[in-house]
Amino acid sequence: MVTMNPEQVAMHYIDEVYKNLEATHAHEPEFLQAVKEIIYSLAPVFAKRPEYMEASLLERIIEPERVVKFRVAWEDDNGKVQVNRGFRVQYSSAIGPYKGGLRFHPSVNESIIKFLGFEQIFKNSLTGQPIGGAKGGSDFDPKGKSDSEIMRFCQAFMTELHKYIGPHEDVPAGDIGVGAREIGFLFGQYNRIKASYLPGVITGKLPRFGGSLARKEATGYGTVYFVQEMLKEINATFENQTVVVSGSGNVSTYAIEKAQQLGALVVACSDSDGYIHDPSGIKLDTVKDIKEVRGGRIKEYIDAHPEATYVEGCENIWSIPCDIALPCATQNEIDADAAKTLIANGVKAVGEGANMPSTLEAIDLYFENNVLFAPAKAANAGGVAVSALEMAQNSMRMFWTFEEVDAKLHEIMRNIYKNSREAAKEFGHENNLLIGANIAGFLKVADAMIAQGII
Numbered sequence: 001m002v003t004m005n006p007e008q009v010a011m012h013y014i015d016e017v018y019k020n021l022e023a024t025h026a027h028e029p030e031f032l033q034a035v036k037e038i039i040y041s042l043a044p045v046f047a048k049r050p051e052y053m054e055a056s057l058l059e060r061i062i063e064p065e066r067v068v069k070f071r072v073a074w075e076d077d078n079g080k081v082q083v084n085r086g087f088r089v090q091y092s093s094a095i096g097p098y099k100g101g102l103r104f105h106p107s108v109n110e111s112i113i114k115f116l117g118f119e120q121i122f123k124n125s126l127t128g129q130p131i132g133g134a135k136g137g138s139d140f141d142p143k144g145k146s147d148s149e150i151m152r153f154c155q156a157f158m159t160e161l162h163k164y165i166g167p168h169e170d171v172p173a174g175d176i177g178v179g180a181r182e183i184g185f186l187f188g189q190y191n192r193i194k195a196s197y198l199p200g201v202i203t204g205k206l207p208r209f210g211g212s213l214a215r216k217e218a219t220g221y222g223t224v225y226f227v228q229e230m231l232k233e234i235n236a237t238f239e240n241q242t243v244v245v246s247g248s249g250n251v252s253t254y255a256i257e258k259a260q261q262l263g264a265l266v267v268a269c270s271d272s273d274g275y276i277h278d279p280s281g282i283k284l285d286t287v288k289d290i291k292e293v294r295g296g297r298i299k300e301y302i303d304a305h306p307e308a309t310y311v312e313g314c315e316n317i318w319s320i321p322c323d324i325a326l327p328c329a330t331q332n333e334i335d336a337d338a339a340k341t342l343i344a345n346g347v348k349a350v351g352e353g354a355n356m357p358s359t360l361e362a363i364d365l366y367f368e369n370n371v372l373f374a375p376a377k378a379a380n381a382g383g384v385a386v387s388a389l390e391m392a393q394n395s396m397r398m399f400w401t402f403e404e405v406d407a408k409l410h411e412i413m414r415n416i417y418k419n420s421r422e423a424a425k426e427f428g429h430e431n432n433l434l435i436g437a438n439i440a441g442f443l444k445v446a447d448a449m450i451a452q453g454i455i
């Protein structure tokens, strides 16, 4: 009889769990991708702590505590009734109330919400704040809709969602397609239904009605703070580095802002139609005016700056040579070919502002070529961390200054980096922040699940 060492036993266990999941969830590729990335990196933990296997922790943690799917019927400006699908995946409440954003985008389906919800468990744990993992959204497309259509959709969405959320149960926030305007409409409808005023039910609110200062900036700034720590490994800073940022939404805008404040030359950004390349440096005021003020398209940038170029289609943004790549748009935007191009052009670091922007093949290539890699669930955790600070301020009925929140965010990002690095070292994968972040995030949740009995 062949005996297996603890690492092999752990790997066999993970293989079995993954094979079963694959057999039953073949139609959910994004979810499988996220699970695969995380659970295989936990092998050293199961090898050292077999009690986690005996407690079937993996089987438990990959199964959401609850998945809610609902109809959202709303009336458009022509008086026609439109129907969309709404989702809320309440993944894990082991360390706090469910917490995670809402995404409104036509690509939204159960697989995408589950991948995001699963990642959120580990990310939220890494922040050190008492928040569980969740995600939600709808396949509603906000593009081209009037303000009143957006309002009616948000009200219809919340009319169903309110049954499942609350300040102590589940606290949503924004994500792609859900910014301060949508959060305001959702919040207003929740309070109307509850005949109450409960600021702790949702985060990302405008500061004038219970939102936190620096929440808007938090994910982008946090990503740059994390990469700043990581660059110390090669004695580098952002000063004079050429940076490419994808997207031009919430995360991208504030990643660009912080990178520029730290002396970087940000030369490109994009939207889902195409990208702009401005070798003299992106003028962020123009991007903010187009995207935040006018809700326009990034190609309008060249009207104000004809020296820049606009390229239709966003895939080739990664062919622009850069020292640091910050993918901040969407999942799987850097595939193996894009990663090879970045590497051939000498990229030193990749910091993920978006969720799962690199494919598994791209990540392998970063490691094989010694590219510093800041994985999403650690690098973009600043947004949800400040959301948790917003919840704290709402509970205390207090309001911290921008500087206070920014200082706390900076400290949280430094801690996430330190804890991920230490976990990687402790479990035999020094310098691998992907494994380190997964392990550090997992351990806290795993211990909480064990301590609370079979949950």
Ligand code: NDP
Pocket: 174, 175, 176, 177, 178, 219, 246, 247, 248, 249, 250, 251, 252, 270, 271, 272, 273, 314, 328, 329, 330, 331, 353, 354, 355, 356, 380, 381, 383, 384
């Ligand atoms: P926004 O909606 O504000 O911006 C998204 C940006 O990405 C837009 O420029 C959008 O272009 C572009 N984009 C969206 N889909 C695609 C696509 N399929 N291909 C190319 N470009 C695309 O969203 P956020 O900035 O909030 O979110 C961006 C990413 O960051 C997401 O992965 C999100 O999950 C993640 N994230 C966000 C957090 C937050 O606090 N907001 C927190 C942690 C992670 P267009 O305008 O044309 O749609």
